[in-house]
Amino acid sequence: VVIIILGVVLGVSLRPNTDELKQTFTDRCKAFKEYDCEKIWDVFVQAFVGKDPCNVPMEAYNPLIDAAPFKPACNRMMFWSKTKNVVHDFTDKRDCYVTLEDTLLGSVMDGLNWCGKEGSQEIFTTGCPGWTDCEKNPVRSFWNRASAAFADVACGDVSAMLNGSIATPFSPSSIFATIELVRFNSTRVKSLNVVLVTQKTEVTDCTNPSLKDLQKELDQGIKYKCTEVSESRIEACGADPQIPCGGCW
Ligand code: C8R
Secondary structure (H helix, E strand, O other): OHHHHHHHHOOOOOOHHHHHHHHHHHHHHOOOOOOOHHHHHHHHHHOOOOOOOOOOOHHHHHHHHHHOOOOOOOOOEEEEEOOHHHHHHHHHHOOOOEOHHHOHHHHHHOOOOOEOOOOOOOOEOOOOOOOOOOOOOHHHHHHHHHHHHHHHOOOEEEEEEEEOOOOOOOOOOOHHHHHHHHHOOOOOEEEEEEEEEEOOOOOOOOOOHHHHHHHHHOOOOOEEEEEEEEHHHHHHHHHOOOOOHHHOO
């Protein structure tokens, strides 16, 4: 007891992990002024704290999605797979597209790691299961659930940046393939424009067989288009605000 009181007096935290994660969460959340960040934090924690970190289903985050729902941004929504850096280098500089990381939940959780433990109220940021260690880990389930909700509100002309420097730009195990694409609904989504990002050493183009699979899985009422765009073109467009969004590729 004496040690605890001394600790509190000296400002030494008993839960350094919890405090650090909460601090990052609230600092990032505050950029979105219309939300109650304390409340969203509490709802977030409920999803995984006290639970086996390999048994947190994506549905555990339903209340979190309800607390910070995604707003549709018709014709501006950008999905991606294996192109995280190119996409965000571009979207950070130009206000042309909205990715999941431009929304409250996506930006708050980007790059973070978290999990709980059965029989404990503590939050851990290290020693958590990795992405593939077990499928129902808190981080993976969060991205699955958030991506599903983001895809559910997709509307109009939708874009997806895929990686033309790998053999399978439309990777069947990706979140884009398993969660997002299958949710695009032709009553809301008019077209899907795949932006295939190429580099000098081009590995593939729009004829890639995996893109045939993509078209098969796409709701038949949705128009499909694929455009090969070099990474340098995307960078140039990011750097030059004079180029209109529609003229980038
Ligand atoms: N999306 C998924 N994963 C995300 C993410 C996001 O917005 N943001 C981050 N930081 N992550 P990948 P994918 C992390 O294989 O599986 C949405 C996750 O921790 O290149 O097709 C987004 O809307 C995860 O480890 O892509 C996008 O359209 C990787 O980044 C797809 O899903 C996912 O990397 C991308 O998911």
